[in-house]
Ligand SMILES: Nc1ncnc2c1ncn2[C@@H]1O[C@H](COP(=O)(O)OP(=O)(O)OP(=O)(O)O)[C@@H](O)[C@H]1O
């Protein structure tokens with residue numbers, strides 16, 4: 001098996017929590033041995049995932065389970081209030097440590113510039129690791145879950161779309177403009193100067209997401225990171241964007257990480273699925289195994305709640321997920337919602353193990369016979 005194109009190993013992310021700040025509870029220790037001040041709490045305790053060339057990894061989980069932290073953390077693109085405290089990201093042969101670039105940095109100007117660009121969310125420029133910035137800037141495209149907010153307000157769409165190429169390649173301005181116009185056409189937007197010169201407030205959400213896809217395509221990306229790209233779109237618009245993404249992925253053979261809270265959407269596009277719960281990947285398997293032979297009770301709940309799977313009323317998963325900052329990592333994070341929980345589940349956190357061809361975090365995965373979709 002060739003090496004994955006993109007690989008995240010043991011990614012740890014912490015966020016600021018006011019309650020802990022008030023209580024003065026000590027923060028976690030980073031991989032570098034730095035003791036973080038009170039208020040910081042570890043929310044991703046070490047997440048690993050990968051994607052091979054041309055492959056689509058679907059990531060599914062409910063709101064606030066940590067999906068965006070897993071994606072954005074891997075690229076050092078977290079907003080303030082969250083920071084990477086450990087782990088590595090590898091793209092091709094380049095290994096990157098996505099710690100906040102300004103931790104331990106004295107360069108005020110660099111910090112400010114990075115922050116402005118990062119908040120804008122449309123550029124990967126500003127990394128302190130130049131080789132990584134160049135690779136990502138030219139080969140990785142991003143679709144964010146807030147298509148309008150992801151564009152910088154005071155720079156026209158056309159200019160922003162070509163920003164990474166202008167920064168990291170020797171292409172002339174004319175060549176970059178041609179690429180941008182071509183990409184706009186490819187995603188079904190008018191190849192007009194009017195759109196090229198539009199600001200984000202002049203776009204509908206659907207147009208803004210299409211334009212974001214066009215911006216990604218100007219790079220001819222090998223990897224597309226799509227963080228809930230259908231979020232907040234009307235169903236017909238969402239369906240159109242979904243078709244477009246699937247089309248582009250197939251046509252260009254891009255690898256993709258596609259995040260959604262909707263298992264049905266993920267199943268349409270993914271080769272493999274990672275199920276996220278409580279800041280961890282609790283199950284990781286092929287689409288077929290996830291649907292027909294779920295091994296984790298939470299996955300079985302998700303599958304059972306799909307329309308048409310359970311006769312009669314939709315099944316639901318009882319209880320509420322805890323906030324990531326409140327999760328006790330000394331036991332199974334799903335224990336208070338799980339009808340299969342036993343004593344060990346409430347006293348020992350399950351490690352990832354392999355059952356069949358599935359990687360799963362559940363003490364009883366090998367013994368449970370959970371219902372999936374028949375056929
Ligand atoms: N910058 C931040 N500062 C403080 N807390 C944060 C920050 N970013 C995320 N969090 C918290 O971490 C948790 C996980 O957030 P994340 O955005 O990864 O969830 P998600 O699974 O992507 O949810 P959704 O499906 O709603 O997008 C949430 O409780 C969120 O409030």
Ligand code: SF4
Pocket residue numbers: 296297298332333334335336338339340341342345350361362363364365
């Ligand atoms: S470890 Fe126990 S509580 Fe957690 S999912 Fe498995 S059976 Fe349920």
Ligand SMILES: [Mg+2]
Pocket residue numbers: 067068069145227228
């Ligand atoms: Mg998210």
